[in-house]
Amino acid sequence: MRKPIIAGNWKMNKTISEAEQLIDEIKNQKLNESVEAVLCVPYLSLAKAKEMTKYTNINIGAQNMHWEESGAFTGEVSPTMLNEVQVDYVIIGHSERRQYFNETDETVNKKVLSAIYHGLAPIICVGETLEQREENIHTSLVAEQIKAAFSNVSNEDATKTVVAYEPIWAIGTGKTASSEQAEEMCALIRNTIKALYGKETAESIRIQYGGSVKPGNVSELMSMENIDGALVGGASLKSSDFVKLINY
Numbered sequence: 080m081r082k083p084i085i086a087g088n089w090k091m092n093k094t095i096s097e098a099e100q101l102i103d104e105i106k107n108q109k110l111n112e113s114v115e116a117v118l119c120v121p122y123l124s125l126a127k128a129k130e131m132t133k134y135t136n137i138n139i140g141a142q143n144m145h146w147e148e149s150g151a152f153t154g155e156v157s158p159t160m161l162n163e164v165q166v167d168y169v170i171i172g173h174s175e176r177r178q179y180f181n182e183t184d185e186t187v188n189k190k191v192l193s194a195i196y197h198g199l200a201p202i203i204c205v206g207e208t209l210e211q212r213e214e215n216i217h218t219s220l221v222a223e224q225i226k227a228a229f230s231n232v233s234n235e236d237a238t239k240t241v242v243a244y245e246p247i248w249a250i251g252t253g254k255t256a257s258s259e260q261a262e263e264m265c266a267l268i269r270n271t272i273k274a275l276y277g278k279e280t281a282e283s284i285r286i287q288y289g290g291s292v293k294p295g296n297v298s299e300l301m302s303m304e305n306i307d308g309a310l311v312g313g314a315s316l317k318s319s320d321f322v323k324l325i326n327y
């Protein structure tokens with residue numbers, strides 16, 4: 080049995096004081112304990128978020144990291160820095176990072192290997208653009224993204240990861256993939272992992288769907304066999320919506 084995992088990706092939203100208020104609103108409501116809740120907050124709020132969720136079941140994630148431990152990489156944040164604030168998860172290879180910050184399958188793989196080495200669970204993002212779907216290359220593209228992300232990752236380490244399928248055309252557009260489209264791609268991802276690591280590992284890895292997930296569509300998405308969670312942007316910024324997603 081895979082424990083459902085609903086993660087909020089706040090992106091570049093919320094100052095420290097705003098983050099404090101939102102976390103306060105979320106943690107003071109009744110949350111379904113059989114669903115894992117994760118808040119991926121901006122770097123500046125990580126320490127505060129960790130402190131505020133200490134006696135709760137809420138886990139905290141970063142939205143990116145560099146693969147090196149230290150060095151001349153102006154503006155970057157390292158895995159050892161995330162370790163010191165006891166961050167649990169780190170989003171790797173979000174499409175916005177691939178699109179605006181030139182992240183490639185190769186740098187995604189470096190970050191995945193480094194995150195695992197440092198005991199941070201990576202949430203590995205994959206997904207196609209609308210053009211790629213229209214050209215009908217989305218399945219091979221996503222399979223390639225998965226193979227590249229898991230390159231040199233051992234079978235045991237692979238089980239420590241979470242994968243997020245986020246079709247770029249559904250992010251922040253209000254256009255959700257239909258539950259069938261999302262399920263088809265999450266099944267393809269699981270099959271790709273199965274070909275790499277075998278059935279047991281493939282069955283243990285949690286796969287999230289991301290792209291305009293909201294209270295109105297979460298339960299249908301979550302009813303799909305290969306969808307084990309959601310990576311949520313917009314709807315994670317409002318406590319009442321995020322709590323509804325956790326309690327779907």
Ligand code: 13P
Pocket residue numbers: 088173245249250251252253289290291292310311312313314
């Ligand atoms: P939205 O939920 O705002 O579409 O964002 C999805 C996303 O990119 C989560 O990482």
